[in-house]
Amino acid sequence: MMKVVVVMLLLQELVSADMTSIKSRKVVPVMPEKISRCELEKEELILPTLQVCASFCSLNNDCNLFCMNGTVCSLYNAKVSTWWSGVTPGITVSYDVCYTTWYLENNLTPFIALTTASAPLSIHRDKQFLANGFMCLNMDHFCYISQRVSFPYWRADLGAFRRVTLIIIITRPGTLSQFEMIEISLGNSSDYNNPLFASYTGPAPPMSNINFQPQNPVTGRYLQVQSKLPISTNMAMCDIQIFS
Ligand SMILES: *[C@@H]1O[C@H](CO)[C@@H](O)[C@H](O)[C@H]1NC(C)=O
Ligand SMILES: *[C@@H]1O[C@H](CO)[C@@H](O)[C@H](O)[C@H]1NC(C)=O
Numbered sequence: 001m002m003k004v005v006v007v008m009l010l011l012q013e014l015v016s017a018d019m020t021s022i023k024s025r026k027v028v029p030v031m032p033e034k035i036s037r038c039e040l041e042k043e044e045l046i047l048p049t050l051q052v053c054a055s056f057c058s059l060n061n062d063c064n065l066f067c068m069n070g071t072v073c074s075l076y077n078a079k080v081s082t083w084w085s086g087v088t089p090g091i092t093v094s095y096d097v098c099y100t101t102w103y104l105e106n107n108l109t110p111f112i113a114l115t116t117a118s119a120p121l122s123i124h125r126d127k128q129f130l131a132n133g134f135m136c137l138n139m140d141h142f143c144y145i146s147q148r149v150s151f152p153y154w155r156a157d158l159g160a161f162r163r164v165t166l167i168i169i170i171t172r173p174g175t176l177s178q179f180e181m182i183e184i185s186l187g188n189s190s191d192y193n194n195p196l197f198a199s200y201t202g203p204a205p206p207m208s209n210i211n212f213q214p215q216n217p218v219t220g221r222y223l224q225v226q227s228k229l230p231i232s233t234n235m236a237m238c239d240i241q242i243f244s
Contacts, residue, residue, distance in 0.1 A: 014129050016035050024054060024099040029067060030086030031078070031134070033093050038078040038136035050097065057101060064102040067095040079239065081133030088134065088142075099152070109133075110240040113159035114204040118152040121145040121234065127154060134172065135239045137207055143172045143238035147173070152235040153226040155192055156242075159167035164197070167212040170239040177206040177236050181229045184212050192223055202237045 042060055045052050053073035065076040074095070076178040079102045086092065109131050117127035124141035136142060146152035164186055171179045180203040187194025197220075198212035221241070227235045 013046060024066075025082050025103050027065075027080050027082060027084050027098050027100045028086035029095040029098040030092050030243050031067075031080070031087050031098070032136075032139075032142065033091040034139050034142075035076060035078050035081070035093065035136055037138040037214045038069050038076045040075040042072060042074045042075055042078055045071050048073070050099075054099065057099075065098060067098040069095040071192075076136070077138075078134065078136040080107070080135075081107075088132070098147070100162055104241060104243070106244045108158060108162050108164065108241065108244050110161050111162065112156045112242075114157040115155060116142065117154040118146040118149055118235070121147055125236075130154060130237055130240050131156065137170075137173050137238060143236060145172065145176050145236040146234055148232045148234050150232050151226055151228060152233065153192075153224055154235070154237065155215075155225075155241075156223045156240075157190075158221050158223060158242070161188065161219050161221050162242075163217050164223075164242055165213070165217045166243040167197070167223075168241045168243075169210045169225070169237050171204045171206055172236040172238050173207045176234060178234045179204040179210065179236060180233065181226075181227055182210075182235075183226055183228050185224045185226075186218050187211035187222060192222050192224045194220060194224065197223075 009200045028107040048071035053066050053068050057066040057075050062077040063075045064079050066073045080100045113190045115127050125145040127144050130144040182200045184197040186197040198214050
C-alpha cells in the first residue's frame with residue numbers, strides 16, 4: 001500500500017517536475033560484489049523506467065549511484081566516477097545500466113598514467129584503489145593502505161604537465177585510517193623531488209575530505225603524497241581527486 005502511494009506521488013512528480021534537474025552520468029554497470037555493503041534501497045519497480053529509478057535516488061540524500069537491472073532499481077551510497085572501468089580483482093556483479101550522481105568537473109584524475117607507492121598492507125589495500133573511480137566506504141578494503149614504514153608515499157605521473165588548483169583526498173574509515181603530517185609535492189622532476197604543493201598536519205578524522213589548495217595553481221607532471229611523520233606509520237587513503 002505504502003509503495004503504491006509513493007509510486008503515485010512519483011508519477012505525479014514526473015509529470016510536473018523538470019527531469020533534467022536530476023543530474024547524472026552513465027558509468028560502466030559492473031561493480032565489485034561487495035557494493036552490497038553500500039546498498040541503500042532495492043526496489044522492484046511497478047513502472048520500471050530509468051526516470052523512476054532516478055527519482056528514487058534524488059529522494060534519498062545518501063544516494064550517489066543508481067542501477068537498473070530488469071525491473072529492479074538499486075540505490076547505493078558508493079561513489080563511482082565516470083572513469084571507473086569495471087575491472088577489479090574479485091567477484092563483480094552486472095546491471096543493465098548504472099548512473100552516478102557523484103561527479104566533479106575539471107577532474108584530472110583520469111589522466112593518471114602511472115602510479116607507484118610504498119608497499120601496501122595487503123593485495124586488498126593496493127595503490128590502484130586510490131584512483132580507480134570506485135569507492136564504497138563501508139567496505140573493509142578498496143582503499144590504499146601502506147605498510148608501516150618511514151615516510152610512506154603514493155606517486156602519480158599525470159602523463160603531461162598539468163595545471164592543478166586543488167586536490168581532495170578522502171580518508172579511510174575505521175582503525176587503519178592514518179593520514180597525518182602529509183605533504184603533497186608537484187613538479188617536473190621525475191624523481192619526485194618537487195616543490196611543495198600543499199600540506200596537512202592532521203591527524204585526519206576517518207572518512208573525511210581533506211583539501212589541498214595552494215595559493216596559486218601549480219603546473220607539473222609528477223605528484224607525490226607523502227607522510228612526513230618522524231616515526232614509522234601506515235598511510236591510508238580511499239580516493240584522490242585532482243582538479244585543474
Ligand atoms: C542482473 O540481471 C542478470 C540477468 O537476470 C543477472 O544475471 C545479474 O546477476 C543481475 N545483477 C544483479 C546485480 O542482481
Ligand atoms: C613545469 O614545466 C612547465 C612547462 O615548462 C612550467 O610551466 C611549470 O612552471 C613547471 N613547474 C614547476 C613546478 O617548476
